[in-house]
Amino acid sequence: MxxxxxxxxCGHCVRTVTxxxxxxxxxxLVDVDLSSGVVKIVGQLAxxxxxxxxxxxxxxxxAALPSEADTPAAPTASSCCGGCHR
Structure with missing residues (x-):
């Protein structure tokens, strides 16, 4: 998320949030970007x-922004989109 x-x-803010x-x-795993104000969190919490x-x-x-893990991946040429009957 x-x-x-x-x-x-500052660094103190990064440590406090982490x-x-x-x-x-x-x-x-917590990654804080002070310049954008975005805190990226990978873990089991809601x-x-x-x-x-x-x-x-x-x-x-x-704000809460969608992360890459929250966004479904588009089907690739090697993956089935579910519309065929292979």
Whole structure:
């Protein structure tokens, strides 16, 4: 999942947000991009859990964006689209 988080400005913010997420899901991978304000999270927690964990630290969630894992892949030439009867 990708969250747009307002108010992050420094390395301390990165650590705080990362630790907040990992307190809920210790195995979550968290990547914080300060310039865009996007926090990318790969883990087992629900969007609501991530939002709540970050908000408890005083940050504002501006948006939840779809991540590549949330977007279904388009069929490729080697994969069946489901419309044939092979």
């Amino acid at each position: 990708n969250l747009v988080v307002e108010g992050m400005t 630790q907040a997420i990992q307190a809920v899901d210790p195995h979550a 969007v609501e859990q991530a939002v709540e964990a970050i908000q408890r630290q005083g940050y504002v969630i501006a």
